[in-house]
Amino acid sequence: MTDFWRRNRSWLWPVIFILPAAVLFGVVIVWSSVQTLWISLHSWDGMGPMKWVGLGNYVELFQDPQFYVSLTNNVIWLVLFMLAPPIGLGIALLVNQKIAGMRFAKSLFFTPLVLASVAVGVVFTWVYTPQFGLLSLVYGAFGAAAPAVLSDPNAVTFAVVGAALWPQIAFCMILYLAGLNSLSEDLIGAGRVDGARGWRMLVHVILPQLKEVTFIAIAITAIGALRSFDLVSVMTQGGPFGSSSVLAYDMYRESIFSYRFGYGAAIAAVLFIIMLFFIVWYISRLIKAEREA
Amino acid sequence: MQSNKAGVSRRTFIKYGAGTAALAATGLGTPALAQGRKIKIFANQPEAGVRAGLKDIVKGFTAASGTKVELSFTDHEAYKTAIRNFLVTDAPDVCFWFSGNRMKAFVKHGLFTDLTAFVDKEGYRDVLGGVISAVTYQGKVWGLPLNGTLWGNFYLSNVFKEKGLTPPTTWDETFAFNDKVKGMGLVPMTIGTKELWPAAGMFDQFSLRTIGLEKHMALMDGKIKYTDPVLKPIFDHWEELIKAGFFLKDATSYGWQDAAALLGQHKAAMMNLGAFVNSALPAADKDYLTYAPFPKIADIPRYEDFSTDSIHVPSKAKNPDGGKEFLAYFYEPKNLMKFIGPAGAVPPRNDIPKGNNPLINQAMDSLRSVKGTAQYYDRDTDPAMAQAGLKGFQEFMAFPDRREAILKRLEVTRQRVFGNI
């Protein structure tokens, strides 16, 4: 036994290390997800027996105009959400100074991330509410009437994304703060010797070192954009008449409110396939980057 | 495994392991007795007043019967998700829910206990009268009806007095009212459709005033097509009012509470909801809130939306007898009013003396001239249909010209849910 151990410990240790995470994740998350795919082939109200419908749910989904509205909104989310990493980096750079009171200021920049999304949604609703919302009061001060953005099918998604960016920026900020704190002093010093300052230093010396963080920030932001539904739920409930809905919210509404778990699962499956593009892109870039290194 | 032998499952132990390990420890000593003398209640109305009332009832029940009660609250929306989980897995002994169609869904799956014998034994049929139909399905009684909400127009009597207004009672008066009120710079009817369901409330009003209860319920049961011309008067009248500027502009931007704020600011004349509008009004105005039925349109008897919540014993309850014992205590008039009074809702029992809440009294008086009641659009029809309907009505209120497209879409959903007719 000890012999076996000695001979094989070089690979046994890694296996022991990864096993708890892999087993737990496999049983709870992966297995549940596979079951979800199975559910998507059925018509099911969540309680009674499941009825096999094959690809019926998917056929219905691709004929549903709501699906395309939500898909478009997901793209808008995705594009606008990419503002979060650069702004987060900007704030992280701003507060990465050791000055009295800065620690407290950093904590305050972080707060949006920890507020319950109900609260974030409600407050931003008050910003947009016609007649007595903040926007309305500001416009009113100039004698103008603010547009009712939450009632405008073309503007509503932008208004919701605006609210969602607030915590997302705080999220990216904390990632970059951690990244800025593990920069190599040698490289910065060398850069300074070469006369690099400010913007050039940032682009040529700092950002390359923050590549890992940027990578994570973009991936997480993309996930957030595709998965996000709680602000839609709080601020508009997908309205007006579905024009601000996103796939995740459709899935939620179909499953939880309409009790169509099979159909909801089908939406989730499609959402997952879209995300698969990101995963593949992400991993292939990762492999490439590491080969080069 | 050892704890299993002691009569307390690992599961119960774990459950209390969290914050209340001590509770589990006491449970270990007297398992058999504790099992029989304990009930669990899940409630979905966490408003401060109602919660205090229910807690008070529970305290009284424990004192009277010696049964321990574990009472938990869940917020109203989350409860709709939670109940589908706990009814099929780990059910309480008493749970709150809604009568009518939403109750039926669970009865069909065998998730509620048949309370017919219990209701007969306690003699509830006499005091409930027609209300019992809301909790009856296939000739059996599956729960006890609770607070009723009568839906209609609400206005502030002080504002109306000051401006010399009276609530419209006929279709013609409605337009005269509309002109007059708008001339004063007020919104005739404030409405927030962000939460979708208020738009369905308007649909119900027009439906019950034009096509009547029987056809309305047939539509709810999926027996009339949404494209059927029989529904035309509903949307014709509704559209006429929308185009006359009767409703608040950009209604989809407002939640109902935001919309009610306009009532409180005296910028709007009326609001079409239930008596709970009261909770969203400034203290100074609360006493003036007054009910008026939605104006008469067609020459048919008066029907109204009157939605009732209900209380049930799940069929997977561990102590159903304890649950029923609690129901009997809870349903005593003086206890029942502790729960219903704070919500300003109508009591289900007809042997409850008049209280001093004018809104309740008004609703009870008004109900006498009502020929029949529906619950509410999203309680009467299938949940999937309701989702589509709510969305469609919200859109109709914003863009009445899209009527045809909306109704076609609803008909597609109706066919999927109820099948061809």
Place this chain on the structure above:
Amino acid sequence: MYPRPIQEDARGRRFAYMAIVWGILIIWLAPMFAIMLTSVRTASDIAAGNFWGVPTSIGLIANYTDVFTQTPMAGFYLNSILMTVPSVIMVLILSTLAGFVLSRYRFRGNMLVFAIFIGGNFLPAQIMMIPVRNLMVALGVYDSIFALIIFHTAFQTGFATLFMRNFIAALPSELFEAARAEGASPTQVLRHVVLPLVRPALAALAILIFTFVWNDYFWAVVLTVSDTAKPVTAGLAQLRGQYYSAWNILSAATIVVAIPPVALFYFMQRHFVAGLTMGAVKG
């Protein structure tokens, strides 16, 4: 450090810099002020649509007292702590181990395992509701904080493993080669090379995971119903009624609930810096 630190003796510049930071902060926190302002309002103010003006009367004490008297908030708080702390610790342990293996050992299927961790994390979690519920019922932990601990640990391990794997992969490989040349075992490498260097990452991760788990509302509702097991977010939602929501009390509760993660962030910042100093010594 980057940006270049402002000199200690440049008093004027330091002051001006802080003034700019606070200026930005005020705009940044405008919605937050609205929540704070609302938390001291009375119901009448809100009923009158006064969301942004000066409160006409102050309900500060009443609102914050109501948070704790209307709901068993103290118990929810305790449940949240009992749920969040073990989850965070387990996630950190599991993801450091998994991240170490995935970044430093080449084996067949390495990328596949990593992809599965990422993929599971990309899924909208809500759709796993029914299978996860069934699993928790089968394990006998439904409606207890253990259900939440198991789920959150599993789910967050996906994201955390992604994070840790990349972080460890970015560490200079000379360190690992040197350790291997000295004949260090995997456990020794983990203890003496990896752990000291990943401290800033662990600190950031701990804060994020704490925040995610602490703020979760959906799973709290799906996996717990009893007040004895419910965390603080589900308790917060209890302040919303069937129709009416008392926004002033809800705002007060929001602030009460947000305090632990913000405090954690404030105190954990030290560890970002500790990681920096460590790196400087090693480098």
